[in-house]
Structure formats: structure tokens, C-alpha cells
Amino acid sequence: MHKIVQYRNKCIGCAVCFEQQPEFWRMSKKDGKATLIKGVGKKNVFILTIPDKSVIKARKIAETCPVRIIKVL
Numbered sequence: 001m002h003k004i005v006q007y008r009n010k011c012i013g014c015a016v017c018f019e020q021q022p023e024f025w026r027m028s029k030k031d032g033k034a035t036l037i038k039g040v041g042k043k044n045v046f047i048l049t050i051p052d053k054s055v056i057k058a059r060k061i062a063e064t065c066p067v068r069i070i071k072v073l
């Protein structure tokens with residue numbers, strides 16, 4: 001198992017993560033930022049455990065995020 005980590009406060013709401021992996025992401029109607037579905041966290045750091053089969057795509061998204069606030073561990 002792997003983890004997606006998002007430093008949410010710096011999200012600019014470009015929606016790349018949501019478009020590429022909608023099973024893990026949604027766009028908040030409240031503030032326009034991406035939110036990890038069922039992600040756990042506090043303050044502005046959110047973590048979601050993902051299955052191995054999703055890791056390669058998640059890593060590509062992390063590289064594509066324009067503000068580099070997604071990490072895949």
C-alpha cells in the first residue's frame with residue numbers, strides 16, 4: 001500500500017488530479033481546491049492510502065501538479 005499526501009493550502013484548483021484520478025479526488029465547491037476523498041489529516045496536510053495498482057498514475061499526477069503539493073509515498 002502507498003499513500004498520497006496533499007499539502008492542500010497551496011492548491012490552485014487546476015483540477016488535473018481530479019480529471020486524472022477522480023476515484024481519489026474531488027473539487028471542493030466551497031473553496032475550489034482539490035480534496036482527497038476520504039483523506040485524513042489536519043490543518044492542511046491530508047493523506048490517503050491507495051492500492052499498489054494506482055501508484056504509477058498517482059506519481060504522474062504528482063509530477064504534473066503545477067504547484068507540486070502532491071507527494072506519493
Ligand code: SF4
Nearest residue numbers: 011012014015017065
Ligand atoms: S493538481 Fe495540484 S494544484 Fe491542481 S487541483 Fe490537484 S492538488 Fe490542486
